[in-house]
Amino acid sequence: MTQNTQAADSTPSHSHFYLAAWRWHFYAGIFVVPFLIILAVTGMMMMYIGLFDGRDGERITVPVPANAEVLSVSDQASAAAAQIPGSQVIEWLKGRGAESVSVFRLQGETGQTMVAVNPYTGDVVETWVRRQGWYDFADSIHSDLLLGVTGDRLLEIAAGLSIVLIVTGIYLWWPRGGGVSKVLFPDVRQKGRALWRSLHSSIGIWLSAILLLFLITGMAWTGIWGSKLMQAWNTFPAEKWNNVPLSDDTHASMNHDAASDVPWALEQTPMPASGSNQGVTGTVDGVPVNIDSISNLAAAIGFNARYRIAYPKGTTGVWTINQDTMSSDAEDPFSDRTVHVDQFTGKILASVGFADYSLAAKAMAVGIPLHMGLVGLWNLILNTIACLSVIFLCISGVVMWWIRRPKGAALRIVAPKTPEDLPHWRGAMILMLFLSLAFPLVGITLLTVLALDYLLVKRIPVLRKAIG
Template sequence: MSINTEDAGNASAPSRFYLAAWRWHFYAGLFVIPFLMTLAVTGMTMMYVGYFDGRDGENIHVPKVGETPMPISDQAAAALASQPGSTLVEWLKGRSAESVSVFRINSDGVQSMVAVDPYQGDIVETWVRRDGWYDFADSIHSDLLLGTTGDRLLEIAAGFAIVLTVTGLYLWWPRDRSFVRALLPFIEGRGRPVWKILHESIGIYVSLLLVLFLITGMAWTGIWGDKLVQAWNTFPAEKWNEVPLSDKTHASMNHGAISDVPWALEQTPMPASGSDAGIVGIASGVPVTIDSIASLAEEIGFNARFRVAYPGGESGVWTINQDTMSADAKDPFSDRTVHVDQYTGRVLANVFFADYSLAGKAMAVGIPLHMGLVGLWNLILNTLVCLSVIFLCVSGLMMWWLRRPKGSAFRVFAPKTPENLPHWRGAMILMLFLSLAFPLVGVTLLTVLVLDYLIVKRVPMLRRALG
């Protein structure tokens, strides 16, 4: 749809609204492009490092497969001996007979991973946990290396990216052409029209997946995720069935800002050891050790790769966990968490995917999809989405650059504000909705409205610079 911005004041009502949507699309894009580019590049980096190299040693293989693995306790002793004075934190079962056992150990506050040959007990490899290229990209992807400030900026950017998507769909919506012509990129002309056609066509195909990525990413943010969505959809502790609770939540099992436990469980209190509660897990008289816990895990149905967290403190519990988010399995519906009393071996909690709330289930599926962990097809699909996002950012910049008149090198040249349009009504409705759904976006929108309509409009120098 081609509209002459110089005739905005005389345009029909739909055309004037189109211009208003275009202006919002422009401002949203101006803010989110650097963030979307960063997220796309770091997202692809994480996916491919995780796929080829692994995050927690899942792709490391033993030099030679033996007949019978050593007891896990002996493997653990070998891991501890590699760093005297350390303590055991977690054991990760290998994916196959060719895979190493991996132990997470804590030495003076530094957590390291030790890959052990389960047949010979030899140390295959040792590395500081979450200190590689994957984790560097993850830190940028999570908070731009700025901590809370970066988290808030990304939350605002993700919200504005949703505004960008909605306004983009409105601008694309076919008014003077068929849906077929709107969906297929018929390349015509040269220069800006070509960029516009490709921008629209790729944008419409990637829009739904982009919104899915944005929503699942925002679920980890500090305001919308932590304070709103996750807090209202966390797993209810009442389901522990009169099991004593710890004053710690599942989030205490995370490694710093890195999430290691399912999203739906993070804010739920942990059960506590030291009572007769729960149901029979390990038979009476059998010592509760890593060996008996691993045997219990297999007896109750854990398959493929799973992990066992050692009890933390006197009231801590053994935790058996398998979730797709941690690259344990490719089937999100197989996610499961089991807590076992460290003294009695009784099962205190047994949480399946089916026990999650609707939002918890959506996140259990959405997060591994977001991370490209549900098979090779997921990696390929996410790569196409990331490349498409990068192209949309570049093509958006090219369209803006080619639209700018000669001699306007130092002007933003935003789309003009249409005259005689009750723009404030639509803006207020949009701001109200976004304020309820995404508080930080609402605050930012209010700031933009104030700047755009109360300051920019009344300051000639700013008005000239923007358009």
């Protein structure tokens, strides 16, 4: 969201503050434009691949025979394991409906494979290497740009600077005597840069709230602000496991690479451990504790539609029954639930649902599926419009910068002028730093930019000319 110099200079007494906000808006935009376009494109890729093809085989269907009788889960698991000799079944994903396949995750010598099984015949319908599809390729770019920790940090900075972009953009375009309608609705009678500016500002104002939701929920997965601050302070407390033995592993150990299979609020919570007499009544007494009895328990305690059961890992591992909207198991975040069962006694060691989360964790449990477009068709449509709007804002910002360049400027950046009235400039600086300090990497980035801008750009003629 940029303004031309003439409009800025004609702004009344607050023009210096306005120019300072515009300069921050410009600098933030330079950094975030490529990242926002990448995130918008890969976000739409994931939503529509998930809609038409699915992430974990949830879209694969089979004919339902007359007088259909479903095979036991253990028989289906045996059929899946036979497909990959020497492999071990580590998770079962129940189908959503009668026509859905059962999907099993297998651990083999060379990695993990997903096997879709016809629940009525035991025939293997399809196999694929886990997390190697187009959805997962887009997810890896969306998560860390395929750069690992470096990509994660870059995206965290970009997301924080995007919040700066939103705040400065709202300030720049807040109606000043012209009425709200001039901001909310573009003036299509304009031409050239004025039309681009009107479209950019109106779409930016409408998009600001949902983009802020995207940014906050996306940053919840980042390595600094997400895991070290927000997630760490809003993790479900293991003390509520009723003093059952705890494992050295956390729930995050159930995830695989960039993909998350457990609720955000549980990732840093220690897993309960099997091998004690703790817990409450679970499977039926006298019945072996296996995938069949655990699936019967899941049905008895209210799990329905699509859910997943993870097999125990090692001698202290537990059976885990999980239904999570974030994993496309359901469209209702309030139904999210995780239950752990002792692998020896069949007793329920821990059960946590949406109602047990902290306020921030509840917000994330709702916000993340909204971010991913998983809460119904309306959510998919809204997110598609938002992603396309983000791309337009990025392109229109670049177009306005290009048109605004002075004649003969070539590829010079041409930033808005630095205000000469330093008290106002400092006021804008303090406001932006106060906002950014909530996000450590962004604070460091802005301090660096501020130092370069004030100590170098203003004082070195060559740099001052290059920047504008």
